[in-house]
Amino acid sequence: MKITERHVRIVAIVKFAIAIGLFIALPFIGMKKIVTVVIDIEELCSVEVEENSWRQIVIHHSATNSGDAQAFDKYHREKKKWANGLAYHFVIGNGSGSKDGKIEVGERWTKQIHGAHTANMDTNRIAIGICLVGNFEEEQVPTQKQITSLVSLINYLSNRYQIPKSNIIGHNQVAQKSTACPGKNFPIETILNRISLFQVQASRMHTGKQQPHHLQ
Numbered sequence: 001m002k003i004t005e006r007h008v009r010i011v012a013i014v015k016f017a018i019a020i021g022l023f024i025a026l027p028f029i030g031m032k033k034i035v036t037v038v039i040d041i042e043e044l045c046s047v048e049v050e051e052n053s054w055r056q057i058v059i060h061h062s063a064t065n066s067g068d069a070q071a072f073d074k075y076h077r078e079k080k081k082w083a084n085g086l087a088y089h090f091v092i093g094n095g096s097g098s099k100d101g102k103i104e105v106g107e108r109w110t111k112q113i114h115g116a117h118t119a120n121m122d123t124n125r126i127a128i129g130i131c132l133v134g135n136f137e138e139e140q141v142p143t144q145k146q147i148t149s150l151v152s153l154i155n156y157l158s159n160r161y162q163i164p165k166s167n168i169i170g171h172n173q174v175a176q177k178s179t180a181c182p183g184k185n186f187p188i189e190t191i192l193n194r195i196s197l198f199q200v201q202a203s204r205m206h207t208g209k210q211q212p213h214h215l216q
């Protein structure tokens with residue numbers, strides 16, 4: 001009888017200890033997830049050469065239903081005869097040809113060289129080109145995962161290079177011959193609204209830092 005009572009008491013104490021442990025650990029488990037996302041984008045965008053002073057972000061669609069960075073690179077290299085291949089700095093997959101929402105980094109980013117994503121060379125020299133796989137001029141719209149990845153990527157890049165929201169534009173806003181890219185169904189306003197929200201959060205997070213991120 002005594003043994004059973006003691007047993008019960010020990011089990012209760014162990015349960016209490018586990019509960020306390022979880023109570024203390026849970027917020028950290030949550031934090032770890034958030035930190036991981038931030039580090040992933042930072043790691044993805046890290047380069048081993050001197051960074052270009054990017055001043056614009058231009059968003060494109062691939063005008064194809066499927067594809068990935070490798071397929072577009074092949075097209076730009078072999079059909080367009082562009083020595084540096086893939087015209088964009090980043091490609092975001094739609095689940096057809098590459099994983100839905102996956103951000104692929106092009107060689108023009110790792111080398112920090114100009115894009116070939118618009119017909120305006122002045123823009124290509126200062127603008128980061130991001131292409132979402134899909135044809136948003138037709139019935140298609142970007143997937144939720146593409147939008148989430150795009151917002152995270154733009155949020156990171158715009159904060160890193162201090163690019164104002166007015167310099168985050170669709171290809172059709174570039175001064176060049178008219179283009180439908182990134183398509184009439186591309187939700188540019190939704191993207192911009194979500195970016196401003198992120199920028200407010202990001203600036204709060206960085207409160208107290210003496211220098212902009214890229215000077216550290």
Ligand SMILES: [Zn+2]
Nearest residue numbers: 060061171181
């Ligand atoms: Zn375009």
